[in-house]
Amino acid sequence: MAALTISNLRKSFGTFDALKDISISVTDGEFICLLGGSGCGKTTILRLIAGLETHDDGQILLGSDDLTAIPCHKRNIGMVFQSLALFPHLNVGDNVAYGMRLAGFPAAKITSEVSRLLNLVGLSGLMDRSVAALSGGQQQRVAIARALALQPQVFLMDEPFSALDAALRDQMQEEIKRIQRDLGITTFFVTHDQREAMALADRIVVMNDGKIEQAASPEELYTRPATRFVAEFIGINNIIARDGQMPIAVRPEALVLGASGDGISGKIMRQRRLGALLEREIKVGGQTLFQSEIAGSGVSFDIGAEVMVSWPDEKAWALPA
Numbered sequence: 327m328a329a330l331t332i333s334n335l336r337k338s339f340g341t342f343d344a345l346k347d348i349s350i351s352v353t354d355g356e357f358i359c360l361l362g363g364s365g366c367g368k369t370t371i372l373r374l375i376a377g378l379e380t381h382d383d384g385q386i387l388l389g390s391d392d393l394t395a396i397p398c399h400k401r402n403i404g405m406v407f408q409s410l411a412l413f414p415h416l417n418v419g420d421n422v423a424y425g426m427r428l429a430g431f432p433a434a435k436i437t438s439e440v441s442r443l444l445n446l447v448g449l450s451g452l453m454d455r456s457v458a459a460l461s462g463g464q465q466q467r468v469a470i471a472r473a474l475a476l477q478p479q480v481f482l483m484d485e486p487f488s489a490l491d492a493a494l495r496d497q498m499q500e501e502i503k504r505i506q507r508d509l510g511i512t513t514f515f516v517t518h519d520q521r522e523a524m525a526l527a528d529r530i531v532v533m534n535d536g537k538i539e540q541a542a543s544p545e546e547l548y549t550r551p552a553t554r555f556v557a558e559f560i561g562i563n564n565i566i567a568r569d570g571q572m573p574i575a576v577r578p579e580a581l582v583l584g585a586s587g588d589g590i591s592g593k594i595m596r597q598r599r600l601g602a603l604l605e606r607e608i609k610v611g612g613q614t615l616f617q618s619e620i621a622g623s624g625v626s627f628d629i630g631a632e633v634m635v636s637w638p639d640e641k642a643w644a645l646p647a
């Protein structure tokens with residue numbers, strides 16, 4: 327395992343700048359999620375770390391070694407991509423053993439490693455099964471076991487669960503978190519799903535158009551997004567414009583409604599109950615604000631009611647333009 331330091335990384339395809347000055351310092355054993363919309367450069371970062379693509383400028387250090395000087399097949403990096411690329415003609419055990427055979431491991435060592443890895447991903451007993459006869463989640467586990475077979479120093483996953491249904495996806499997220507923690511392996515996980523990133527990451531790197539918008543813990547990102555892009559991307563619904571001042575962001579659950587008193591005046595346009603939560607839309611000036619509270623915890627209002635909207639100062643923060 328090792329720390330990974332990416333400094334001032336740049337990559338262009340023709341005249342298109344896919345990565346513009348990317349710097350991230352990742353500590354040994356850290357779980358990083360790269361989060362961002364389609365085309366922002368997430369896969370390109372993984373491909374540069376893996377050596378499948380060459381960078382134009384900057385540096386990637388693994389520990390103190392310059393990774394970019396090491397050819398792809400000599401970098402000890404495990405990868406799981408969205409399209410699994412399992413070998414369909416090989417059974418589960420042979421898929422996992424593939425890299426170890428290429429590397430010339432002794433047969434007895436391969437047998438014990440394969441059973442250790444299948445145990446790790448919860449597939450012991452399926453060693454002789456054809457991969458075509460596995461469910462989507464099981465195939466995903468084979469791909470993870472295969473990627474971890476050579477005890478890589480860095481583990482890269484590119485939207486590995488995007489083809490799975492919601493329940494299986496939740497289960498695989500818990501599994502991958504457990505495996506990553508057990509192995510203490512430095513991990514990059516790409517997703518465009520902010521909930522998935524929040525569930526998995528020690529630190530989330532939010533990307534936009536080839537640049538990093540913010541790198542922070544899930545908690546910090548949720549409570550203190552640094553830019554409007556991050557605030558919108560992670561679903562903060564209220565960005566309130568103010569004359570001559572920076573706009574502020576406030577989460578729906580921080581808004582407090584009263585029939586009178588301090589605040590800004592608004593009108594309730596919609597309200598609906600979703601399980602234990604009551605959600606409202608309030609028209610304030612030309613803008614719609616979203617408010618939510620535990621049903622029954624606040625004053626009740628009818629649709630069309632005039633209300634005063636306020637929030638605790640510490641729950642609102644200014645956003646640079």
Ligand SMILES: Nc1ncnc2c1ncn2[C@@H]1O[C@H](COP(=O)(O)OP(=O)(O)OP(=O)(O)O)[C@@H](O)[C@H]1O
Pocket residue numbers: 339342344362363364365366367368369370371518
């Ligand atoms: N080999 C290539 N040749 C030309 N352009 C490329 C190449 N690879 C990637 N790009 C471009 O670089 C940009 C970043 O691509 P990348 O695959 O890293 O995006 P991404 O963030 O992984 O997106 P997605 O969420 O859709 O997978 C995109 O605009 C893409 O079209």
Ligand SMILES: [Mg+2]
Pocket residue numbers: 368369370484
């Ligand atoms: Mg991608």
